[in-house]
Amino acid sequence: MESLGDTLWDVVICGTGLQQSLLALALSRSDKKILHLDPNDFYGGAEAAFSLQDAESWAARVATGTGGLFRSASIVRPEDATGSTSRAYSLALAPKLIHARSALLSQLVSSRAYRQVEFLAVGSFHIFKPSQDPVQPSSLARIPSTREEVFSTSAVSTKAKRLLMKFLKFVLNYESSPQLDLWQQHADAPLTQLLQQEFKVDSELQAYIVTLTLSLDGKITTRDGLAVIRRHLSSMGVYGPGFAALYPKWGGLSEIAQVSCRAGAVGGAVYMLGTGIKAMEKVGEETELQLTSGDKVKTRLLVQADDNPSGQTETGISRLVAVIASPLTSQFEASVEGAPRPAVTITAFPAGSLSTTSGKASEYPVYLSAHSSDTGECPLGQSVLYLTTLSIPDAKDILQQALNAFRGVSGDDQALQVLYQLQYEQLSGSKTIQTDGSTITLPTPSLSLSLEDSILGPVHEAWEKVMGDAAVEAEYMAFSDREGVMDDDDVYDE
Amino acid sequence: MADSGNAPKPSSSVKLVLLGEAAVGKSSLVLRFVNNDFQENKEPTIGAAFLTQKCNLPTRTIKFEIWDTAGQERFASLAPMYYRNAQAALVVYDLTKPTSLIKAKHWVAELQRQASPGIVISLVGNKLDLTNDGAGDGGGEEGAAEDSGDARKVTTEEAKTYAEDEGLLFFETSAKTGYNVTEVFTAIANSIPETSLKTARGPNASHAPSRTEEQRVNLNGPRDSGAKDSCAC
Numbered sequence: 236m237e238s239l240g241d242t243l244w245d246v247v248i249c250g251t252g253l254q255q256s257l258l259a260l261a262l263s264r265s266d267k268k269i270l271h272l273d274p275n276d277f278y279g280g281a282e283a284a285f286s287l288q289d290a291e292s293w294a295a296r297v298a299t300g301t302g303g304l305f306r307s308a309s310i311v312r313p314e315d316a317t318g319s320t321s322r323a324y325s326l327a328l329a330p331k332l333i334h335a336r337s338a339l340l341s342q343l344v345s346s347r348a349y350r351q352v353e354f355l356a357v358g359s360f361h362i363f364k365p366s367q368d369p370v371q372p373s374s375l376a377r378i379p380s381t382r383e384e385v386f387s388t389s390a391v392s393t394k395a396k397r398l399l400m401k402f403l404k405f406v407l408n409y410e411s412s413p414q415l416d417l418w419q420q421h422a423d424a425p426l427t428q429l430l431q432q433e434f435k436v437d438s439e440l441q442a443y444i445v446t447l448t449l450s451l452d453g454k455i456t457t458r459d460g461l462a463v464i465r466r467h468l469s470s471m472g473v474y475g476p477g478f479a480a481l482y483p484k485w486g487g488l489s490e491i492a493q494v495s496c497r498a499g500a501v502g503g504a505v506y507m508l509g510t511g512i513k514a515m516e517k518v519g520e521e522t523e524l525q526l527t528s529g530d531k532v533k534t535r536l537l538v539q540a541d542d543n544p545s546g547q548t549e550t551g552i553s554r555l556v557a558v559i560a561s562p563l564t565s566q567f568e569a570s571v572e573g574a575p576r577p578a579v580t581i582t583a584f585p586a587g588s589l590s591t592t593s594g595k596a597s598e599y600p601v602y603l604s605a606h607s608s609d610t611g612e613c614p615l616g617q618s619v620l621y622l623t624t625l626s627i628p629d630a631k632d633i634l635q636q637a638l639n640a641f642r643g644v645s646g647d648d649q650a651l652q653v654l655y656q657l658q659y660e661q662l663s664g665s666k667t668i669q670t671d672g673s674t675i676t677l678p679t680p681s682l683s684l685s686l687e688d689s690i691l692g693p694v695h696e697a698w699e700k701v702m703g704d705a706a707v708e709a710e711y712m713a714f715s716d717r718e719g720v721m722d723d724d725d726v727y728d729e
Numbered sequence: 730m731a732d733s734g735n736a737p738k739p740s741s742s743v744k745l746v747l748l749g750e751a752a753v754g755k756s757s758l759v760l761r762f763v764n765n766d767f768q769e770n771k772e773p774t775i776g777a778a779f780l781t782q783k784c785n786l787p788t789r790t791i792k793f794e795i796w797d798t799a800g801q802e803r804f805a806s807l808a809p810m811y812y813r814n815a816q817a818a819l820v821v822y823d824l825t826k827p828t829s830l831i832k833a834k835h836w837v838a839e840l841q842r843q844a845s846p847g848i849v850i851s852l853v854g855n856k857l858d859l860t861n862d863g864a865g866d867g868g869g870e871e872g873a874a875e876d877s878g879d880a881r882k883v884t885t886e887e888a889k890t891y892a893e894d895e896g897l898l899f900f901e902t903s904a905k906t907g908y909n910v911t912e913v914f915t916a917i918a919n920s921i922p923e924t925s926l927k928t929a930r931g932p933n934a935s936h937a938p939s940r941t942e943e944q945r946v947n948l949n950g951p952r953d954s955g956a957k958d959s960c961a962c
């Protein structure tokens with residue numbers, strides 16, 4: 236058997252985050268010699284999913300300052316949960332939703348990797364309405380995002396319904412001519428400006444619309460906002476009635492990363508966990524890598540991800556992952572007849588709807604993604620809540636307030652009991668792919684709450700580099716089922 | 730494994746992973762189960778292989794999604810990726826090679842430590858045809874590999890006792906003759922609790938409300954059929 240050092244690798248991929256893993260999938264039929272490493276002893280990098288024990292060791296490592304993009308991780312665990320209980324959890328570091336119209340889904344289908352992923356429906360988006368006066372308690376309102384929903388909702392006034400309908404209709408064709416004129420002058424201004432000036436939408440309804448974009452600072456530009464809302468609307472009903480987005484069972488993007496690595500392994504890639512790159516040296520056309528395992532390997536190309544934070548704290552997020560002792564049954568009901576039961580719902584707390592312990596109003600929105608046990612992320616009878624806000628000094632406090640507020644309005648008394656909490660910060664970094672000779676550095680994982688197609692471009696670019704002259708565009712991520720894989724009930728016809 | 734062609738029975742997928750030392754016959758067992766075939770000089774698996782096969786039980790159909798991993802040490806990092814969320818594991822040793830049982834015990838311990846709680850594990854001693862017990866079982870192939878004797882190095886007793894202590898299913902098989910191969914998979918199919926087929930796995934799985942395919946979103950579903958219209962405003 237050839238040893239690692241005797242092989243001249245075509246590419247060494249370092250890290251098993253989503254982008255590196257998708258690259259492994261893209262190269263899985265290429266006959267290239269691929270060595271896929273990860274300095275972590277788990278798969279998924281910034282998109283990993285953890286059992287409680289995994290989360291514990293991860294948090295401990297982040298606390299020592301070697302967590303790369305992650306900091307300030309802490310765990311509150313009133314109850315001892317180890318051994319097999321620990322493994323009944325799969326807490327996602329990247330609980331992103333994937334819109335039905337996402338290019339990632341098309342690539343998972345054409346590459347056949349989707350067969351190993353179990354997709355669940357993401358249900359309604361809600362907005363938190365704080366109590367205005369003592370007689371009217373706080374509540375959750377469902378955001379209507381289809382014509383039917385706008386008609387039937389009692390959450391907004393008749394006038395607001397008319398405005399909302401007009402806006403939704405506008406968005407569906409916003410890139411064609413009469414619509415174009417209306418928004419282009421506002422393109423780089425916040426979406427709220429367009430809503431206010433051109434659609435005369437009041438601030439309450441603005442919050443509804445901005446929530447659909449899941450914008451972390453609530454200040455998404457008109458250009459980006461319209462694109463995201465359009466994607467949301469056109470994703471509605473694509474894979475069944477009543478939902479626009481999907482979530483992979485067993486920890487979200489972690490599952491996609493692992494399925495991709497498995498495809499890489501089936502294609503012959505060699506995998507090494509717990510092994511990073513200690514030093515590298517250019518030797519002629521090749522790069523010699525010294526691995527932390529002590530091995531020395533030679534490769535033509537190295538693909539890694541940038542996990543150095545850019546240093547701008549305002550682009551970081553603060554996250555609270557809470558396991559609660561309630562199935563939150565009322566949250567996970569199908570919204571329309573014939574729709575699959577959703578496993579994930581979203582609740583937004585608009586800026587100003589919460590206040591810190593010292594009474595300061597929240598500056599940015601908080602998004603809460605509630606996951607039922609159907610996601611495989613917690614045992615039956617429990618739910619996992621992922622709360623996210625921009626990382627500012629008050630963020631931790633605000634997330635706790637949001638959690639409390641949600642427990643107050645979620646319509647389930649038992650929701651009061653929090654079994655487990657994990658808190659951390661995640662920083663952002665470079666947004667572009669960088670090529671330096673034979674080293675390709677993929678962008679830092681994005682912090683967005685829904686998967687953006689923009690993460691796919693750099694993967695494609697890296698694939699082109701690795702393939703060189705052998706790159707055939709039409710073959711990118713387009714594979715047939717491997718021999719021995721049955722094509723049964725779910726035949727995909729192209 | 731032939732389909733009976735009766736009225737459709739409920740069908741569920743079961744993710745199964747094969748683990749074990751190199752050359753014990755993991756891929757050969759899968760080849761026997763899936764294609765009813767055997768190759769005298771099967772090349773070592775690189776990375777992993779993925780295959781599927783249906784198993785018809787009286788009351789339901791199980792579709793096995795089989796991950797056959799490479800046994801060579803350099804692929805050891807792969808295993809966690811495959812046993813994660815697996816409902817069943819086949820840990821294979823070669824009953825003519827005692828070290829392979831030691832390796833199998835390591836895998837069992839790792840599964841018990843790291844895999845889904847409630848995973849069904851079957852310990853399989855393969856290459857029974859190379860022993861005296863193998864004679865006569867597979868029809869016609871007896872003694873083919875060893876002229877006179879018995880190459881067995883791991884007694885049935887030893888492996889069986891270990892399997893019982895650890896709560897594992899246990900079989901001795903021959904991928905070469907086909908002896909007991911289907912039985913291994915059928916036993917696994919039968920051991921997977923009905924509830925865990927339909928529900929999220931976990932400590933409380935038995936209290937599950939019935940969860941059916943209604944939840945899983947099929948990406949081959951009504952794609953493009955009126956997608957835009959349903960949200961037309």
Ligand SMILES: Nc1nc2c(ncn2[C@@H]2O[C@H](COP(=O)(O)OP(=O)(O)OP(=O)(O)O)[C@@H](O)[C@H]2O)c(=O)[nH]1
Binds near residue numbers: 774
């Ligand atoms: N006599 C005999 N030989 C077998 C049996 N099963 C497998 N073999 C042989 O043993 C060798 C190894 O079999 P494989 O199925 O490739 O073993 P493996 O466990 O998949 O090996 P790796 O992929 O390297 O982990 C091959 O030459 C097979 O023909 C069996 O039941 N009896």
Ligand SMILES: [Mg+2]
Binds near residue numbers: 798800
């Ligand atoms: Mg093999």
